[in-house]
Amino acid sequence: LSMFLVMVSALFMRRVVKQTERSAFVMELPLYHIPTLRNVLLPTWQKTYSFLKRAWTFILVASIVVWFLSSYPQGVPMQATWAGKMGGWLSFIGAPLGFDWRIMVSIVFGFAAKETTLSTLGILYGVAANASQSIAQAMTGAMTPLNAYTFLVVYMLYIPCLASVVTTYKESGSLGWTSFGVAYNLILSFIMGWIVFHGGQALGFQ
Incomplete structure (x- = not known):
């Protein structure tokens, strides 16, 4: 469900948000090698x-x-x-x-x-x-089980934690985009929760 909504949201943003001039993105990758056990376990x-x-x-x-x-x-x-x-x-x-x-x-x-x-x-x-x-x-x-599934859907889709919102603001440098992201997640999560709850009721689930 989350992957599907990510794709739908990406298509929506692509149509709604005005694109600016594209710039090339170049990133130098290090040489691939098999990591040592210490280099895996210590950071983990x-x-x-x-x-x-x-x-x-x-x-x-x-x-x-x-x-x-x-x-x-x-x-x-x-x-x-x-x-x-x-x-x-x-x-x-x-x-x-x-x-x-x-x-x-x-x-x-x-x-x-x-x-x-x-x-x-x-x-x-x-x-x-x-x-x-x-x-x-x-x-x-x-x-009820239907209440629980509805809660899981809303919980999965609604606003990320406060730290994520702060990071979004730092990366975008825009209070407007940050507020839009918060509002978009809130509205989307409750709409999907409403669909799950009332759709489940229509199908006879409780």
Whole structure:
């Protein structure tokens, strides 16, 4: 699905975006040779360690923020907390796709770093308060298979993480193109999610 949409988007951009004068692209390639095991394993370990360190930092910070927003004001149902109110404000967007407020909150926090989505869902579905229940078990009881497939499609296609958006701005040097990319991904993801959800319902899926 993603490859198909990339090709369709490329054809769309080719027709819509005005082409400027083309310039030759020359890149000198190094000689091909069989790499040593050390040259393969060392960079792999460095990149893996860097990713895990960054991911766990984001996950920890996001989990604390989500826990705080979903716990206060105290003594009220989770839907009346600050996180619940945030999801309520966005529920009109998620309703046509079968998303409840918790899914919408996880999508918002996923923009900072998509690695945080799982921990966000765990907190919002009350997994932390029930040690005997996994995230999969909690979501199975709250989502139908069609809801899950719709969420996966939207999650796959919507805005990349914040770091990717910043990189896009640095590479393009244009706030307009960056904003267009963000808006395009958002609109495309929710349109495809709507098609999957309502198409699935029309075919009798739940």
